Amino acid sequence: MTTAYEQARAAFAEWGVDTESAMATLARIPISVHCWQGDDVGGFERKSGASGGGIQATGNHPGRARTPDELRADLDFAYGLIPGRHRLNLHAFYMDTDETPDRDQIELRHFTPWLDWARDRGIGLDFNPTFFAHAKADDNLTLSHPDAGIRDFWIEHGQRCREIAAGFGKAQGSQCVINHWVPDGSKDIPVDRMAARERLWASLDRMLTPQHDRAHMLDAVESKLFGIGVEAMTVGSHEFYLGYAIHRRIALCLDMGHFHPTESVADKLSAVALSVPDLLLHVSRPMRWDSDHVILLNDDILAMAQELVFAGLLPRTRIGLDFFDATISRTAAWVIGVRNMQKALLRALLLPQDRLKAAEAALDFTQRLALTEELKDLPFAAIWAEHCARADRPTGATLVADLARYQASVAGRG
Template sequence: MTTKSYEMAREAFAAWDVDTEAALATLSTIPISVHCWQGDDVVGFETRHGSSGGGIQATGNHPGRARTPDELRADLEFAYAKIPGRHRLNLHACYMDTDESPDRDEIEVKHFQPWIDWAGDQGVGLDFNPTFFAHEKADDNLTLSHPDQGIRDFWIEHGKRSREIAAAFGRAQGSACVNNIWVPDGSKDNPVDRMGARKRLETSLDAMCAETLNKAEMLDAVESKLFGIGVEAMTVGSHEFYMGYAIRRDTLLCLDMGHFHPTENIADKLSAVALSVDEILLHVSRPMRWDSDHVILLDDSIRAMAQELVFGDLLGRTHIGLDFFDATISRTAAWVIGVRNMQKALLESMLMPQARLKAAETSLDFTTRLMLTEEMKDMPFGAVWAEFCDRMGVPSGAPLISDLDAYQASVASRG
C-alpha cells in the first residue's frame, strides 16, 4: 500500500516537473550484474589451482566465506532476496562446478551446467569472465602478451573456450552474456619493449576472438587497468590500448572505477567513449587510494556516474556490474549494500529535473544550474526509495539490517 510519506514525496517532486512513478518504472527494468567473487574472496572452485595472484588480493578474514558452489549459490539467493528488482550474476571461469579437473584450456560448457540450471530456476541472467590469473602459467604476470608462444597459445585457447561458454549461457537464458576480458599482463620495472608486448597482446586477442559469434548470445568486452601489484611500471592492456582495440574490433569497452588514477573522474569518460563505441561495460567499485575494491558507498563518485548514465541517455547502451571484494565484513551484506547503493544513485539521478537543468546550462545560466542541483539535495528521496523497496517486496531500514545480521550469524560457523 502506498504510504503517506511517498504521496507527499511524489507531490514534492511533481512541483519540480519530476515524475516519481516514471522513475520507479524505469529503475525496475535495470539489471545489475552481481560479481560472484565477493562471496569467496576470489578463490574459486578449481581443484588444480586455489590462489588469486595476478595483482588481485582480498584482505580480511571475516567468518562466513563460501567454500563450495552450493554455499555461494545459497548466499547469492539470500542477497538477491534483499535487493529490489531482477539482476544478473557475473561468473568467473575459475568458479566452475564439476567433479572433473580440467585445466583452463580444457573447460567446457558442461563444467558450468549447475550454474546454468540454477540461473534458469532463479530467473538470473549470467555474465562471464575468462580467468587469466591464479595459475602457474600466469606466474610472471604475463599471459596473452607472454614472449613464449606456447604460453600465449594456452591462454588463447582458454579465451576461445570462455567465449563458447558465454555464448551457451546466452542461448540458455535468452539474453546476451557479456564476456569480459581482463589480463594482468605488465612489468614490475621499466620495460624496454612496450611495443612488442602490446603487439603480442593484440595478436593474441585477435586469435582468441577470431570466431564470429552471435551478438544476441555473447558480447565481448575488454577491460583496461592503470597498474597492479607486480606490474607497477607498465600495464600492457592500458586504457588507451583497449579503447583503440574496442573501436577497431567493435567490442564493448569496460570502464572499471578502480582502474584509473584516483583523481580521474570516471563519469566524465562515459560520454567521451560513447561517441566511439556502441556499448559500454561498467564495473562499479570504490578505489580508496587506488584499486582497493571497497564496497561502494552512495557518494559523489557514484552519484556522478549515475547522473552521467541518466542524463547522457546511456542506460540502454551500458551494462552495469559491480567489482569489489572485501573480506573484512559480511560478504552477503557487501553485495546487498553495493547493489542497493548503485540503484539509489540511479534513482536520485532520475528524480532530478533534467530538462530544467539542461535548459539552464544551454542558456549559460550557471547560477540556476547550481541552485537547482543544490536544492534537489533537500528533496525527500528516501521516501521514494522506501516505496520502491516495498513494491519490490524487499525490506529497508532496520528490518534489512536485522535480516543481514541474522544471515551472517547463520553462516559464521563456516570459519
C-alpha cells in the first residue's frame, strides 16, 4: 500500500467509508465490452450485406480490425489495461467461419472461435441479433415489416440468436444476456402507427416463445427515440418496450444515447425497476442524439453509477457499453470508456450512502447539499490508483504511453 492510499483511506474512514470494501465490490462488477467499437460496426459476414438501421461510425483513424483474429488481439490488449474481469458483447454478424450462412441460418458452431477464445481468458460472452446491415433491412423495417416473409426471416434470425446465446451461457457457465434492438421506423409521418406496433409485438412474441434456461440466457429489449431514416416514428419506442418488458417479464435495456439529450437515464432506473425484473444498460455519450461518443467521467455517468449503487440495483443490472468512434484509436476508446465506468462506480461506492440518505429522509436539504459538495473533495483518485496497482494495471502517463505504443503497432493496417 502506498502512502497516498493510506492517507486517502483514512480520509474516507472519517466519513465512515471502508475503501477496502468499495474496491472489493468494484472488482466483482463485470462490464460487457462491445465488440463493434473495434471495427466500426462492420462485422465479418462473408455474404454481402447492405447498410441500414441508422448505424454509422464516422472517421478513418488507422488501425481498424479487419479480421476476427485482429479484433481478438485488440481486445486482448484492451482487457490487459482494465482492472477486473469483464465480458464481451458480440453481435451476430461477427461470426467467425469459412461458411456463408444467411442470418436465418446461423448456428452456435459459426461462433466456436469466439467461445474458445473467451473461455481461455475467463471472459463471459453476451450476444445480439443483428437486425441491420442486410438487404432485408434496407427499408428500416424488420420485425414490423408489412411483408410476412421478411418478418419470418427476422423472427428466425432472432430465434437462432437466442439458441446461440443459450449455448454460450451453458458452455461458459454464466448467463448470456441477449439484447434485441431493431431499427424499425418511418422517415416521414406515418398514418398507421398501430399496425406497425401490432406487427412488432406479434413478431417479438413468436421470436421469444421458445423457452431457454434462464441460468443460460436472459432476454432484453431496447428502445430508441429516433435514428437516421426513422426521424418521424420509431416503432420500438420507450413506451412500447417498457410495456413489452413488463408483459414478458424480461429485461429492459436503457441506452443512454436513445433518449432526448435533456432526459436523465439515471432518473429512469428506479422508475422502471419497480416494474421489470432486470435491467440492461448501454452506457454511451450522446452529444446531440445517438452519436455514441466515448464516455467521459462526467455528471451523466456519475449520476448513473450513484443511482445503481444507492438504489440497490447492481444485483439485477447488467452494464454494457455502446459507443463507436472511428476518429480516434479504437483500442484506446475501449480502455478509456470501461475505466471511466469503473471510476464512476468506485466513486459511488465511496460515498457515505447512509448519511446522505438520512439527511434526505429528515428533509434536511441543507445538510444534504453541504455533504454532497464537501464529498467532492475526497481523494477518489488515490483509491482508483491503488485499485489499479493491485490488479497490475497502469495509470497516468504509463497508461497513455501504453495506448500510444499499441496504436502505433496497428496503424499500418489497410
